[in-house]
Each structure stands twice: as C-alpha cells, then as structure tokens.
Amino acid sequence: MPRFLADHNFNERLIAGLQRMGLELDVVRLRELGMIQASDHDVLIYAAEADLVVLTHDIQTLVPFADERVRRGEPMAGVVFVPSLLSLGRALDHLSVLIGCADASDWTNRTYRIPL
Secondary structure: OOEEEEOOOOOHHHHHHHHHOOOOOEEEEHHHHOOOOOOHHHHHHHHHHHOEEEEEOOOOOHHHHHHHHHHOOOOOOOEEEOOOOOOHHHHHHHHHHHHHHOOHHHOOOOEEEOOO
C-alpha cells in the first residue's frame, strides 16, 4: 500500500473513515511538515521525492499541475482528487475500492478522480 500526503485542506473525516474500514493508511499531513503555505508545485515535488501519493480536494490547480508533471515526464507518486462536495459515504466507498485494489504500479504518474 502506498504512503499518502494529505493536502492542507483534505477532510480528516475521510482519513478516519478509511482507517475505521480497516485500511491501515500511512498518511503524512502537510501541516505536520510545516508546508501549509507551500505552493502546489512544491507539494508535488516533495511528494515525488518522498514517494507519497497526494490526497487533495484541489482540482483547480493541484490536479492540472500534476497532469502537467506527467506530460513533461517528471516523476510523481500519484494524486487522488476527491471533490469536497461529494458525500462522505460515497467518497469513502470509492476511496476504499481504489486504495484496496490498486497495486504499487497503479499509482505512479497517475491522477485519479473520485468518483471513479
């Protein structure tokens, strides 16, 4: 299972819900790293260097930057976008399937958008 980096505004209830479902997630939060003010570019660079899949609600900038990194051939451990307006239950259902079924090669240089 990959290690994850939760963006500064990622819903903690989603992480807690996945853990209650039995998924043993290794999640680092941007605030724990002192990176709350970091640019999306810096977040993606850090995540790539640390081999962390980014969990985000930010489709406006972070996801397009991630897609651009892939197009340029720059490394990326992966990004999972979850719309902030998606219901908690539906988001948990889709995240649990993605995290539970994907193997290591499914994450690298990929952006996933929930719902799948």
